[in-house]
Amino acid sequence: MCLICKRIDMIKVGENHYAVSELETGYVVLGDQQRFSGYTLFLCKHHVTDLHFWKKKLRGKYLSEWLMF
Numbered sequence: 001m002c003l004i005c006k007r008i009d010m011i012k013v014g015e016n017h018y019a020v021s022e023l024e025t026g027y028v029v030l031g032d033q034q035r036f037s038g039y040t041l042f043l044c045k046h047h048v049t050d051l052h053f054w055k056k057k058l059r060g061k062y063l064s065e066w067l068m069f
C-alpha cells in the first residue's frame, strides 16, 4: 500500500490528525512539511498515480473540487 492510500485509510478511521475537510471526491489535508504555513493537499479518495487512470467523470469532478478549495 502506498503512503497516500495509507493516509486515506487513516482519515477513514479518524487517525489522521492532518485531515482538514472531506469533499465528494477527496480529502483536504495539511502537508507533512509546512514550509509555507497552511500548505495543504487535496487527496483523491481513489488514489491513482496519474490523472489519465481516472474515468473522465471522476477526473472532472475531482479537478473542479480541487479548483474550489
Ligand SMILES: [Zn+2]
Binding pocket: 001, 002, 003, 004, 005, 006, 047, 048
Ligand atoms: Zn495509493
